[in-house]
Amino acid sequence: MNPAKILCWNVRGLNSRARQDTLRTLITSCQVDVVCLQETKMSGISRGCILSLLGSDFPHWLELPAIGASGGILGDDNKVVFLQELRDVRAACIGPWLVLGDFNLIARSKDKNNGLVNRAMVGRFRRLINDLELKDLPLIGRKYTWSNQQDSPTLVKLDRVLCSTSWEQLFTNCLLQSCATDGSDHCPLLLGLQDVLPGKARFHFEAFWTKLEGFQETVATAWASEQVSHCPFDTLARKFRATVRSLQSWSQKKVGHVNSQLALAREVLHQLEIAQDSRVLSRLELWLKNKLKPHCLALSSLQHTIARSRSRITWLSEGDANTALFHAHARHRKRKNFISRLTNDSGVVLTKHEEKEQNIFEFYSNLLGKNKDREVTVNLTELDMPSLDLTELETPFSEQEVWKTINLLPSDKAPGPDGFTGKFYKVCWQIIKVDIMAALSAHHC
Numbered sequence: 001m002n003p004a005k006i007l008c009w010n011v012r013g014l015n016s017r018a019r020q021d022t023l024r025t026l027i028t029s030c031q032v033d034v035v036c037l038q039e040t041k042m043s044g045i046s047r048g049c050i051l052s053l054l055g056s057d058f059p060h061w062l063e064l065p066a067i068g069a070s071g072g073i074l075g076d077d078n079k080v081v082f083l084q085e086l087r088d089v090r091a092a093c094i095g096p097w098l099v100l101g102d103f104n105l106i107a108r109s110k111d112k113n114n115g116l117v118n119r120a121m122v123g124r125f126r127r128l129i130n131d132l133e134l135k136d137l138p139l140i141g142r143k144y145t146w147s148n149q150q151d152s153p154t155l156v157k158l159d160r161v162l163c164s165t166s167w168e169q170l171f172t173n174c175l176l177q178s179c180a181t182d183g184s185d186h187c188p189l190l191l192g193l194q195d196v197l198p199g200k201a202r203f204h205f206e207a208f209w210t211k212l213e214g215f216q217e218t219v220a221t222a223w224a225s226e227q228v229s230h231c232p233f234d235t236l237a238r239k240f241r242a243t244v245r246s247l248q249s250w251s252q253k254k255v256g257h258v259n260s261q262l263a264l265a266r267e268v269l270h271q272l273e274i275a276q277d278s279r280v281l282s283r284l285e286l287w288l289k290n291k292l293k294p295h296c297l298a299l300s301s302l303q304h305t306i307a308r309s310r311s312r313i314t315w316l317s318e319g320d321a322n323t324a325l326f327h328a329h330a331r332h333r334k335r336k337n338f339i340s341r342l343t344n345d346s347g348v349v350l351t352k353h354e355e356k357e358q359n360i361f362e363f364y365s366n367l368l369g370k371n372k373d374r375e376v377t378v379n380l381t382e383l384d385m386p387s388l389d390l391t392e393l394e395t396p397f398s399e400q401e402v403w404k405t406i407n408l409l410p411s412d413k414a415p416g417p418d419g420f421t422g423k424f425y426k427v428c429w430q431i432i433k434v435d436i437m438a439a440l441s442a443h444h445c
Contacts, residue, residue, distance in 0.1 A: 003033035009188035010102040010159065013041040019183040020053055026179060027054060030190055066277045076123075079105060079121055083128050090132050096167035099134075102146075102186060104157045107136060111157040113144065135160040137191075142178035142342050145187045159189055177340055203419035207412060208302060210427045212254055222246035232438040239435060240418055255436050262299040265292050284294050397440045403429065 006032060014020055014037070027035060035054060042049075045063045054061075083105075090097060105125045109117050129136065137160070144155035153308065161176050168174070171193045179188040209215050222243040229235050269292040272285060281289065342350045342359050349355050350358070409415060409422030425432070 004193055005030060005032045006034040006036065006100070006191040006193070007032040007188060008036040008038075008159070008161070008191065010038040010184060010186035012039050012184040012186065014053065015041060016183075022182040023053055024055065026182070030179070035102060042258065054144045055092045080124065083124055086128060087132065096170055097134075097164040098161065098167050100159075100161040100189065100191065101162075104158055108161075108362060111144070113153075113155040116154075128164065132164075134164060135168060135170060137163060137168075137174070137176045139189070140177045140338075142187055145189070147176065147181070147185055149185055159186055161189065161191055175338065175340060203248070205247075205414070205421045205424050206251070206418050207421070207423055208248065209251065210423060214250065214254065216428070216431070218246050218250045219243055219428050223428075223435075228435075232435065232442045236435050236439045239432075240420070244419070258299055258303050262296065262303060263294050265299060268292060269296065295363070397437075399433065399437055400435075402437065402440065410419050 007027065009026075010021075011019060011023065014023065023037075035058065043065050045065075050061055053361060065193045078355070086099065089099075104126070106112055106117070106122055107125050107129060107318050108122065109115075109119075128134075137325075139157075139160070145159035145334045147158045173194050175192045177190045177192070179190055181187040210211045222245070223239050225246075226235065226238045226242050229238075260390075269289065270291045272281065272292070275281065275285070276289075339356060340351070342356050343348060344359050350359055406422065407424065411423040411426065412421055
């Protein structure tokens with residue numbers, strides 16, 4: 001079995017036909033592979049009940065019968081005992097781990113919309129999460145998961161998904177979303193294991209490129225390869241695209257795949273060390289062994305530098321060796337920037353990329369409107385308003401002004417979506433300044 005979507009929901013009872021129909025509709029619409037239900041309030045679940053509730057796609061199930069009206073699945077009100085049970089279960093389950101559902105606990109005060117917080121239990125729950133080294137997956141769509149259904153409701157985040165770092169590394173494209181709350185005071189959670197689809201690879205200007213031999217020559221050749229056109233902005237765009245292609249090709253030849261090179265260098269070094277245990281290494285083998293050690297250190301530093309730039313963690317120095325933290329931050333940024341669904345003016349939920357793209361285009365097209373000829377104009381001179389000398393605003397930018405602004409740019413951040421950081425502009429200014437200044441001058445024409 002290779003599940004793609006997991007549904008978790010505290011249904012608050014499944015004895016009514018209406019709630020059963022709601023559950024069946026939700027499972028069908030979300031194309032769920034695994035269903036986790038809490039507080040079914042059913043004393044027993046038969047095969048016929050499973051067919052009615054879930055359909056024929058779920059031949060296997062596990063159940064914990066309800067005890068009176070206390071629920072099902074989770075009926076222990078002793079939260080301290082429950083937290084200890086989680087510790088015991090985790091101790092018995094070595095490796096990637098995921099736990100999800102209605103914990104009936106909050107992890108921080110902002111998980112509740114009022115100040116009535118049991119801070120002692122919050123502290124115990126936080127200690128559990130920290131001690132077990134779990135991550136609380138961010139929920140897309142809702143801030144709270146439970147409501148007391150009053151006119152001025154109390155809202156709390158009781159339902160959540162916790163996972164270990166090793167589990168998250170197995171499912172790097174997972175996405176946790178909320179669904180509509182039908183027939184229950186808890187909202188269903190939908191965990192997609194492959195929902196954040198990899199997009200088109202973006203260009204990233206690597207800071208270490210500037211230290212490598214041949215960098216300036218590569219940029220200069222690529223920049224000069226595009227002819228100047230009548231439009232300075234078009235010229236600039238084509239020169240940047242040519243530079244991207246040349247730098248990617250040059251980096252592949254000059255640096256290559258850092259992870260593969262590091263793995264190969266370590267393996268060769270390891271084999272030489274194994275051979276040295278049983279025989280004397282030759283002169284060439286000793287030379288290679290002595291060269292590989294600093295080479296591995298250099299590749300490791302390079303690997304960490306790349307990971308740091310991907311994560312955008314600016315408070316750690318270049319080369320810090322905590323790539324797990326870097327990759328975790330990069331994954332968090334990816335999920336945060338991902339638009340999982342949109343609702344159009346008709347109330348239809350859009351999940352496909354093409355549908356979302358079209359909806360966004362239509363929204364902003366309608367927002368901007370169309371250019372229309374004015375039937376009435378205003379003669380500003382007749383208003384007798386004081387005049388101001390604004391000719392200075394039309395003065396073209398000087399090269400000194402532009403260079404001063406470039407020096408103020410952060411070296412490790414890109415001012416635009418093209419991926420070129422401030423360091424590129426600083427290091428390559430003598431190569432690119434003519435075309436940059438031409439585009440800025442055209443802006444005043």
